[in-house]
Each structure stands twice: as C-alpha cells, then as structure tokens.
Amino acid sequence: MDSVCRAVIDIGTNSVKVLVAEVAGREVRPVWEQSHQTRLGQGFYDTQRLQPGPIAETAAAAADFARRAGALRAASIRIIATSAAREAVNAPELLAAVEQASGLPVQVISGDQEADWTFQGATTDPALAASRLLLLDVGGGSTECVLGQGTGIFFRASFPLGTVRLLEKLPPSDPPEPEQLAACRVWLDEFFGNEIEPKLRPALAEAETRFPWRSGAGEAGAHLPGDEPMLIATGGTASILGGMEARLEKFDRQRIETTRLSRERLTWHVERLWSLALVDRRKTVGLPPNRADVILMGVAIYEAWLRRLGCSQLRLTTRGLRFAALLA
Numbered sequence: 464m465d466s467v468c469r470a471v472i473d474i475g476t477n478s479v480k481v482l483v484a485e486v487a488g489r490e491v492r493p494v495w496e497q498s499h500q501t502r503l504g505q506g507f508y509d510t511q512r513l514q515p516g517p518i519a520e521t522a523a524a525a526a527d528f529a530r531r532a533g534a535l536r537a538a539s540i541r542i543i544a545t546s547a548a549r550e551a552v553n554a555p556e557l558l559a560a561v562e563q564a565s566g567l568p569v570q571v572i573s574g575d576q577e578a579d580w581t582f583q584g585a586t587t588d589p590a591l592a593a594s595r596l597l598l599l600d601v602g603g604g605s606t607e608c609v610l611g612q613g614t615g616i617f618f619r620a621s622f623p624l625g626t627v628r629l630l631e632k633l634p635p636s637d638p639p640e641p642e643q644l645a646a647c648r649v650w651l652d653e654f655f656g657n658e659i660e661p662k663l664r665p666a667l668a669e670a671e672t673r674f675p676w677r678s679g680a681g682e683a684g685a686h687l688p689g690d691e692p693m694l695i696a697t698g699g700t701a702s703i704l705g706g707m708e709a710r711l712e713k714f715d716r717q718r719i720e721t722t723r724l725s726r727e728r729l730t731w732h733v734e735r736l737w738s739l740a741l742v743d744r745r746k747t748v749g750l751p752p753n754r755a756d757v758i759l760m761g762v763a764i765y766e767a768w769l770r771r772l773g774c775s776q777l778r779l780t781t782r783g784l785r786f787a788a789l790l791a
Contacts, residue, residue: 476603546604574621584786618666700761706749
C-alpha cells in the first residue's frame with residue numbers, strides 16, 4: 464500500500480507537540496516528533512483566561528512546527544487543540560494567533576473526541592490492537608480514560624485532572640514537604656471517589672457483562688490479575704515515566720514501550736521525586752528539566768489510578784492522540 468506523509472500539531476495545556484509520519488492504511492511510521500513546552504495553562508485556572516505570553520509562545524511554536532513539517536514534505540498539516548482551548552473564555556484569541564502565525568486553522572476537539580482518538584492511536588500498535596485495555600492519558604489540563612478492545616469502545620471520559628491544573632491547585636514548596644504529598648494523595652483520593660469511580664466502576668462491570676473479554680493478542684502475562692483489562696498509559700507523563708525507569712538519555716520508543724511499572728515501583732518514583740528540590744529533580748535521568756515541576760503531579764496521578772483500581776502494573780505506550788489524528 465502506498466504511503467503518504469502527514470503532520471499533526473497538538474496544542475496542549477503544557478506543551479505543543481508535532482508528529483510527522485508516513486501513513487499507509489492504519490500503519491503510522493513516525494518520521495519526526497518534537498515537543499516545545501509553552502505552559503499554555505499557566506495562570507489559567509483562576510480566571511479561565513489564557514494569558515498573552517503563553518498564547519504568543521504557543522502560536523510561535525505551532526508556526527515553527529508547521530514550517531518544519533512542510534520542509535519534510537508533509538502532504539497535509541493539521542492543528543488540533545485540547546483541554547485549555549476547550550475551556551478558555553478567550554479561546555478565539557488563541558485560535559486567531561495560531562492561525563495568523565501558521566496560516567493554518569485550528570480544530571478544538573472535545574473531550575470525547577480526544578479520548579476516542581487516544582484509544583485509536585494506541586491500538587495502531589499491533590501488540591495492543593486486540594487486547595482489552597483501560598487506557599489513560601494524563602495531560603496538562605485533563606485525563607482521558609477509555610475502556611475498550613479492538614475497535615470497540617465501551618466507555619470514554621475526559622476528567623478535569625491534569626498536571627498543570629493540579630500544580631496550580633496544590634503548589635508545593637521547594638523542596639516539597641511530606642505533608643504536601645500526603646495532602647495531594649488525599650485530594651486525589653477524594654477526586655477519584657467523587658468524580659471517577661462512580662462513572663468508571665459501573666462501566667467496567669457493564670462491559671464485562673455485555674462484552675465478555677476475549678483473549679488478547681498481546682504478550683504472555685500482559686493482563687493484570689483479577690481479570691482486569693490491561694492498564695496502559697500514554698502521553699508525555701507516561702513517556703517520562705518510561706524514560707526515568709529505563710534511565711534513558713534520549714527518547715527510545717522501543718525501550719519505553721517494553722517498560723513495565725509495578726505499583727510499588729511507581730510509588731518509589733513518587734516518593735523519591737517529592738523528596739527532592741527542583742534543582743535536584745532536574746538532574747534525574749529520563750526527566751526533561753523543564754518538566755521537573757509538573758512531574759510531581761503526573762506521577763501522583765498515575766499512582767492514584769493504580770491504587771484506587773487495585774492494579775498491580777502499568778504498561779506504557781508512545782502512541783495515542785496524534786497517531787489517530789493522522790488517520791482521521
């Protein structure tokens with residue numbers, strides 16, 4: 464099958480990301496990927512207004528990525544925007560700035576669309592295509608949660624739970640105090656109990672009743688104990704977790720996707736990172752220095768997912784939203 468080179472630019476709450484890939488059917492072969500942190504959600508959650516500085520930096524990053532994608536002969540370039548753009552009262556200012564800088568329109572996608580595409584993108588990996596999955600994407604402003612198998616999605620939701628959002632709500636000192644980690648865990652437990660579990664637990668039970676899980680095509684032992692679906696993490700925080708666990712000096716898709724994190728090991732990362740000053744966290748192998756602040760919230764959110772669901776292991780994928788956006 465002939466392939467076509469396509470590009471997608473993803474404007475998130477924390478960073479702007481680009482993926483240029485050769486696409487043939489449902490096969491996506493990355494050519495170039497890059498991320499630029501613009502912290503679009505900084506100072507956003509008190510007023511629901513995007514700030515002029517992050518808007519300008521986001522527009523400049525999108526324009527630069529569009530130019531570079533064009534130089535790689537991408538036949539099409541699309542720009543999508545997620546959580547912060549969905550919620551901002553002044554979202555038109557962002558869209559106008561990006562379009563003026565890049566010459567391209569911006570598509571603001573809904574939380575459901577983001578969840579769907581995240582699942583569709585993850586399952587472009589043949590190892591995940593037939594397995595039962597509970598897929599999580601912890602972003603800067605929201606967390607997408609999708610329960611499905613193959614092409615069937617049984618449950619999707621986008622929750623207002625993200626690394627930048629939580630950092631603005633519960634800013635720690637430097638270095639963080641043990642009481643601040645304890646308070647973050649309590650807040651997450653309350654959020655899960657009030658917002659996530661009342662929706663997710665019935666969906667898990669209903670999916671098992673209506674659509675009995677088929678044996679997945681994944682590796683032996685990939686499914687979690689208790690006949691739970693495989694718990695998969697995607698997105699920037701997930702890739703950083705893989706990088707830290709594997710002690711990667713640079714991005715390595717294969718190493719990240721073969722990394723597994725037990726609940727105990729994830730808790731080890733949480734407690735280590737929360738014990739360090741920012742300057743010391745920036746020295747952590749596998750952790751980009753500019754993510755050393757928000758990583759505190761990212762690891763705590765994933766720890767809460769495993770703890771509240773009683774899961775023993777987290778598996779990682781580098782595929783997700785952008786992979787599906789290239790197919791749409």
